[in-house]
Amino acid sequence: MPELPEVETIKVRLNKVLPGSTISDVSVSKEKSFHGNTTAILNKTVNKVSRRAKIIRIHLDGAHDLLVHLKMTGQLIYHSDDGLRLGGGHPTADWVSQLPSKHTRVFFKLIKEDQTEAQLFFNDMRIFGWIKSLTKEEILAEFSKYAPDINSNKVTPEYFFSKLQSTARKIKQVVLDNAVIAGVGNIYACDGLHLARVHPERIANSLSRDESDILLASLKEVIAQGIDLGGATIDNYRNVDGFSGGYQSVVRVYGKEGQACVQCPGIIQKKKIGGRGTYFCEGCQH
DNA sequence: TGCCCCCTGCAG
């Protein structure tokens, strides 16, 4: 579920607690969820946590680091013996349940600097997500498959416009394409297009330079707002203190079928575009 | 470039 702002939020949270802890045990209950050799990360200490695209990177003091992709329903939940529980991901009952839960796919035991114990749970209902143990070089190769992050200064108006010029796909699909820009998912794509007043079915190479500039600025704006608000928590499951962002309170169109548009007299409608549910307003998006 | 697929669970 998480897009760039949600993953960024999770990264910030984990960065407050993981550095300095050593991985003392790894338990993989679903083979599909962990790629690589678990022994390569045993007894390694976390240096820091970073993010690229929608991937979380846990830097370790060895040859290998861990990459975590939450995909649609992944969660990373940290729990320490002093009762602290935090992390992020799909807001489900797993937050409040006894851990490991039935959706726990990978389970790390950690020894903190003060020698007390902590745990890191990777829960993933649909088993689309993964954790990979890779060398620093392999990680560079993995990341090179992704275009620059949307909030990076490498994504310039010139860059974006040239990408739009080179394809006849619908603009919504281009915005979601990791080979064009990384980090934008369905919520922020819908909202960014709405803020820019660009119809999601517009053919990418039909956008003028001005429209392209406005769309890029709008995407950067909603992403920045998402990061600022700690991401979105759309499905109103009980969130407890596990993960509850604030973006859902300012969301423009996503999930708002039938509701009034915030920038014109229109009504938000929903249509499937490129296999993804897409929310937009015919009144102001052209 | 578009379609199907990976999977589980929940709402309609």
Place this chain on the structure above:
DNA sequence: CTGCAGGGGGCA
């Protein structure tokens, strides 16, 4: 029961 879910890889 069917359809749908904040992702994205593989395939023709």
